Amino acid sequence: MSWQDLKNRFLALVQPGRYESDLDEELRSHLEMEIEYRVKRGETLREAERAARIALGGVEGIKENCRDSWGARFVQDLLRDVRGAMRRLVRYRRYSMVVIASLGLGLGAALVVFAMVDAVLLRPLPFHEPDRLVRFWEVTPEGDLFSTSDANLVDFREQIGGLSDLAAHQWSLSRPALLRNGERIGLGALSVTPNFFRTLGVTADLGRTFGAEESRRDVPVRSVVLSHEAWRTVFGSEPHILGRELDLDGQVWTVVGVLPEEFRFGAEKPDIFLPFLLDPLRQRGDHWLSAIGRLAPGATLERVAREAAAVAARIGEQYPEANAGWGVTLEPLSDSLLGPGVGRTQWILLSAVGLLLLLACVNVANLFMAQVADRREELRLRRVLGSGRWRIIRQLLTESLLLAFVGAATGLALALAAVPWLRSLDVRVPRIDEMTVDFRVAAAAALLAVVSSLAFGLFPALGATRSTRGVHTHRVGQRSVGDGRARAALVACEVALASVLAVAAGLLLQSFGSLTAVDTGFAEGGVLLARVDLPTEPSGESGRDIGGFFSELVERIQGLPGVVSAGATVTSPFRGPGFENYVATEHEPEQKAFVSVRWRAVTPGLFRTLGIPVLRGSEMGQAGLRRETVISASLADRLWPGEDPIGRNMRWIGPRGPLYEVVGVVADVQDLEIGAAPEPMVYLPHEFFDRPSMTLAVRTDAPTAVIAPIRRTVSDLDSRTGPPVFSTLAGQRAEALSQSSLSLHVMSFFSLAALLLAAAGVFGVVAYSVSKRRREFGVRLALGASPGRLVFELVLETLVPVVLGLFVGLAAALAVGGTLRTLLYETSPFEPVVVLGVALLLALVGIVSAWLPARRAANLDPQMALREG
Amino acid sequence: MPKDDSKSQPDLLQGTLDLLILRTLRPGPMHGWAIAQRIQQVSDDVLTVQQGSLYPSLHRLARKGWIDSEWGTSENNRRAKFYCLTDDGRRQLAEETESWERLSAAVSRVLQEA
Numbered sequence: 001m002s003w004q005d006l007k008n009r010f011l012a013l014v015q016p017g018r019y020e021s022d023l024d025e026e027l028r029s030h031l032e033m034e035i036e037y038r039v040k041r042g043e044t045l046r047e048a049e050r051a052a053r054i055a056l057g058g059v060e061g062i063k064e065n066c067r068d069s070w071g072a073r074f075v076q077d078l079l080r081d082v083r084g085a086m087r088r089l090v091r092y093r094r095y096s097m098v099v100i101a102s103l104g105l106g107l108g109a110a111l112v113v114f115a116m117v118d119a120v121l122l123r124p125l126p127f128h129e130p131d132r133l134v135r136f137w138e139v140t141p142e143g144d145l146f147s148t149s150d151a152n153l154v155d156f157r158e159q160i161g162g163l164s165d166l167a168a169h170q171w172s173l174s175r176p177a178l179l180r181n182g183e184r185i186g187l188g189a190l191s192v193t194p195n196f197f198r199t200l201g202v203t204a205d206l207g208r209t210f211g212a213e214e215s216r217r218d219v220p221v222r223s224v225v226l227s228h229e230a231w232r233t234v235f236g237s238e239p240h241i242l243g244r245e246l247d248l249d250g251q252v253w254t255v256v257g258v259l260p261e262e263f264r265f266g267a268e269k270p271d272i273f274l275p276f277l278l279d280p281l282r283q284r285g286d287h288w289l290s291a292i293g294r295l296a297p298g299a300t301l302e303r304v305a306r307e308a309a310a311v312a313a314r315i316g317e318q319y320p321e322a323n324a325g326w327g328v329t330l331e332p333l334s335d336s337l338l339g340p341g342v343g344r345t346q347w348i349l350l351s352a353v354g355l356l357l358l359l360a361c362v363n364v365a366n367l368f369m370a371q372v373a374d375r376r377e378e379l380r381l382r383r384v385l386g387s388g389r390w391r392i393i394r395q396l397l398t399e400s401l402l403l404a405f406v407g408a409a410t411g412l413a414l415a416l417a418a419v420p421w422l423r424s425l426d427v428r429v430p431r432i433d434e435m436t437v438d439f440r441v442a443a444a445a446a447l448l449a450v451v452s453s454l455a456f457g458l459f460p461a462l463g464a465t466r467s468t469r470g471v472h473t474h475r476v477g478q479r480s481v482g483d484g485r486a487r488a489a490l491v492a493c494e495v496a497l498a499s500v501l502a503v504a505a506g507l508l509l510q511s512f513g514s515l516t517a518v519d520t521g522f523a524e525g526g527v528l529l530a531r532v533d534l535p536t537e538p539s540g541e542s543g544r545d546i547g548g549f550f551s552e553l554v555e556r557i558q559g560l561p562g563v564v565s566a567g568a569t570v571t572s573p574f575r576g577p578g579f580e581n582y583v584a585t586e587h588e589p590e591q592k593a594f595v596s597v598r599w600r601a602v603t604p605g606l607f608r609t610l611g612i613p614v615l616r617g618s619e620m621g622q623a624g625l626r627r628e629t630v631i632s633a634s635l636a637d638r639l640w641p642g643e644d645p646i647g648r649n650m651r652w653i654g655p656r657g658p659l660y661e662v663v664g665v666v667a668d669v670q671d672l673e674i675g676a677a678p679e680p681m682v683y684l685p686h687e688f689f690d691r692p693s694m695t696l697a698v699r700t701d702a703p704t705a706v707i708a709p710i711r712r713t714v715s716d717l718d719s720r721t722g723p724p725v726f727s728t729l730a731g732q733r734a735e736a737l738s739q740s741s742l743s744l745h746v747m748s749f750f751s752l753a754a755l756l757l758a759a760a761g762v763f764g765v766v767a768y769s770v771s772k773r774r775r776e777f778g779v780r781l782a783l784g785a786s787p788g789r790l791v792f793e794l795v796l797e798t799l800v801p802v803v804l805g806l807f808v809g810l811a812a813a814l815a816v817g818g819t820l821r822t823l824l825y826e827t828s829p830f831e832p833v834v835v836l837g838v839a840l841l842l843a844l845v846g847i848v849s850a851w852l853p854a855r856r857a858a859n860l861d862p863q864m865a866l867r868e869g
Numbered sequence: 870m871p872k873d874d875s876k877s878q879p880d881l882l883q884g885t886l887d888l889l890i891l892r893t894l895r896p897g898p899m900h901g902w903a904i905a906q907r908i909q910q911v912s913d914d915v916l917t918v919q920q921g922s923l924y925p926s927l928h929r930l931a932r933k934g935w936i937d938s939e940w941g942t943s944e945n946n947r948r949a950k951f952y953c954l955t956d957d958g959r960r961q962l963a964e965e966t967e968s969w970e971r972l973s974a975a976v977s978r979v980l981q982e983a
Contacts, residue, residue, distance in 0.1 A: 004934030026950045033902040057921035065925035069932060
């Protein structure tokens with residue numbers, strides 16, 4: 001077929017009308033010329049007309065032939081194939097159902113995972129040119145990533161030419177209370193510099209984002225930008241929202257814009273954005289800002305990173321006290337927003353679902369092959385009668401394609417149901433809430449349908465049409481040797497794939513079990529948590545005695561009925577890293593000897609409430625007037641090995657920082673990354689480190705009964721405070737595990753599905769075998785063979801590919817086990833228990849799936865079987 | 870006769886007709902009726918083209934890109950569709966002529982042998 005040929009065929013297909021009228025005129029002109037010729041030769045007009053028509057022949061027949069030669073037949077054939085395929089589908093209902101179910105399962109799972117991977121990894125961030133955006137970190141002299149400060153940021157912005165813009169935002173959300181219709185609603189607010197949205201390249205859907213107006217220093221500017229979600233849920237998509245005045249913590253703020261729906265920044269979703277200005281007079285050493293930047297056109301990350309490092313060195317020289325030895329590092333914003341390990345997990349899940357889909361295709365290929373083998377005689381006959389080989393293959397592929405598309409539609413329907421459900425699970429994977437079934441997923445479904453139909457349809461089709469010559473046999477019951485071997489190979493494949501997935505699921509299960517059993521150091525049951533946010537200015541000052549407030553609050557709650565004990569902490573357990581700083585023993589002169597620790601600002605009573613045992617000494621004093629501290633056991637060992645740390649002094653931050661007296665030692669806890677080793681922890685009195693937001697911890701026997709009284713106590717103390725946000729300690733711990741939990745659930749589902757498919761595959765093969773060998777069994781039964789022996793033989797026969805598949809699958813699982821390591825906690829990828837368990841399970845499944853249909857052989861009536869010959 | 874694509878089961882008569890059409894068009898463009906007349910003339914009336922097979926052949930050759938068609942006016946001022954040989958067609962003609970000559974020479978040899 002030449003290029004020209006194809007082109008002309010295509011043209012004929014799309015413009016049939018023109019060809020018809022053309023042809024018509026051509027034939028008419030032919031007739032006229034023939035008539036004219038005959039008249040010239042002496043015939044009468046009427047004779048000539050008649051003779052000419054006869055000479056030409058049936059015009060319709062000619063037209064039909066011409067149409068054929070134009071290749072329009074292709075479409076007619078295709079339509080006929082499709083109709084035939086649909087008829088087959090309806091006629092062999094059971095077979096069709098199994099195929100569609102297998103494909104639906106495999107494709108549905110694949111689409112769900114694809115939607116997840118698409119949302120989390122593939123889709124670009126909703127900013128302008130997101131690959132030009134970077135996260136800007138300062139680096140401590142010890143090499144830890146840290147935030148930056150106002151003065152530093154101003155200098156960086158001026159001196160780094162490679163960044164066209166540098167903006168800052170607070171790391172965590174503040175929670176001002178919106179007063180509306182007498183009710184207080186807590187909102188999540190992110191404070192950002194006025195150039196924040198410009199750096200990201202985001203324009204508002206309604207109104208505007210921050211700009212020059214917010215950069216004025218003469219008057220305090222109180223503009224607010226709303227997120228789309230907040231505008232919808234809190235304000236009911238009110239069309240006249242611009243210019244509306246809001247009462248936030250007693251101050252009036254004006255709405256200037258609403259962000260587009262697809263805007264997202266980080267895992268926490270801010271409801272509102274507030275502007276703040278960099279204060280160059282603020283202490284240079286006060287590193288509290290997170291920064292993002294945009295690379296200038298033509299600049300590369302590496303070059304700008306080098307430039308930034310040079311600037312950092314210069315600043316270090318100019319201001320040695322604050323910045324000596326500090327560096328700068330940049331990373332792509334998309335990486336920073338995603339977090340570590342997430343990408344890896346997603347790819348692992350994608351590979352797993354790929355295996356499942358492959359398994360489904362193998363299963364279907366098996367069924368398809370059986371179907372085609374049954375039609376072998378019919379197909380051979382057609383070839384002998386002149387049908388082209390490719391014509392038949394095309395027909396078979398049309399059938400498989402139809403099945404695949406129906407399967408894909410089923411899978412799409414499953415995905416449509418599963419995706420919203422998964423989204424609602426509140427798993428802590430960034431961007432997972434963007435998961436949706438859209439046209440990309442539908443396109444993926446169509447593509448997968450085509451690929452899988454080729455995968456399971458092509459080889460059987462090729463095999464069935466291989467030869468036209470050959471003995472035309474009448475024996476319907478005959479099966480060819482090659483056929484049986486191919487199907488055994490497919491069974492082995494299925495078992496291999498299923499065992500890989502089962503091993504993965506087993507390992508994850510064991511790992512998750514270990515994780516949930518980990519002793520984090522808390523006594524978790526029965527602890528209610530309530531986050532209380534005091535009304536403040538966005539810079540964090542509130543001009544009141546926060547320490548006093550929370551101390552009073554804890555005392556009052558302690559007195560409530562049903563409360564066993566109460567305390568408060570600034571850092572909620574399992575909700576993030578909290579704060580870090582450096583400590584050392586009293587007389588340490590060098591900064592570099594200082595130890596990096598995590599610190600928590602707490603009230604007395606917290607240890608008791610959270611169930612953290614106090615090993616030595618006592619908690620901090622009630623009044624909080626003295627600089628006291630409680631440290632974790634590992635830190636005590638580190639700073640004063642072998643000695644009693646009680647009464648010693650701990651130096652805070654650096655050689656010239658304040659001293660805190662150690663009054664107690666508590667057990668280590670791990671409230672960040674479950675399963676990791678606990679880090680040294682320092683607990684400090686909250687009065688010295690007050691923050692307007694603290695999380696109350698309440699140990700109680702009756703958590704639900706205590707919620708209302710707590711709320712009342714809070715509003716009694718300060719009526720302007722928004723309602724506390726409640727959760728439980730056990731709940732937050734489960735949330736921290738939610739990413740692992742998600743992987744576990746997904747993988748378990750896959751391996752269950754895989755087991756089902758493999759079982760169905762084995763069942764199908766044996767059932768088919770039994771039905772094809774009825775005559776043989778009939779003979780043997782008639783000759784006196786015991787039915788039990790027949791069954792035994794059949795099962796044994798099937799076990800051969802099953803065991804082979806097991807070996808291959810387990811070997812493969814061990815080979816790729818290393819990639820799972822990042823997902824596993826205290827579980828080696830080669831756990832013998834899991835491997836053995838999977839082997840036994842699959843062997844059992846294989847035996848049962850073979851035995852069930854094999855029994856039918858035993859129940860054959862020998863006479864009927866013989867007669868069928 | 871089963872309707873089939875001319876490629877897989879070449880009908881000898883069909884293939885020969887194609888060759889004759891290509892040859893007839895070598896000197897220059899002609900319309901369908903004239904082609905039929907010409908073949909008949911040149912073969913001394915031995916070969917009578919089945920007019921019913923002429924147009925399907927012409928259309929098939931046009932689809933394959935060996936001949937081109939264009940509407941024009943015949944010698945009697947009648948509107949007719951003229952066909953002419955393309956470069957590909959010329960090449961095809963040369964090939965098929967050679968094949969045909971080889972075939973007929975071989976057949977003659979066998980007949981003489983016997």
